[in-house]
Amino acid sequence: MNKKTIIEQYISANHFGKLINMDFKIIKDGEVHYYLTIEQMHLATPHAAHGGVVAALVDGGLGVGALSAVHKDNKIVSTIEFKINYLAPALLNDQLVARAKVVQQGKRILIVNCDVICLNRDNKLIAMAMGTFNAYDAVKAGYV
Secondary structure, three states, X not given: OOOOOHHHHHHHHOHHHHHOOOEEEEEEOOEEEEEEEOOHHHEOOOOEEOHHHHHHHHHXXXXXXXXXXXXXXXXXXXXXXXXXXXXXXXXXOOEEEEEEEEEEEOOOEEXXXXXXXXXXXXXXXXXXXXXXXXXXXHHHHOOO
């Protein structure tokens, strides 16, 4: 029987991402696109999403971006910090993509940038973010 990759184990364990209907595609190691369509359940006003939904999308993009850079070394990542700038509201039915890319990678610390664009509004920039991540052995987090 084949052992699941760390990415496959992450997908299985990420119940929060499933709850809010996020999904991702690894473009290449260290670069990820994370997707979310704004639904009624994401709204904080009659038309606009709660900022926490956009932050969750960013956190997912940043984290999986970092994870995709270290998973082959049997490592996972944890968020040390991230900063987000909201530039425009995310509206009902907006198709968002968080485009994350590792910009610096050391032995343990990774820096990742991310922008969130709205595909159905001429790639309108919704938010920008930067995060710092700690890479460590996947066994410590329960991955095998």
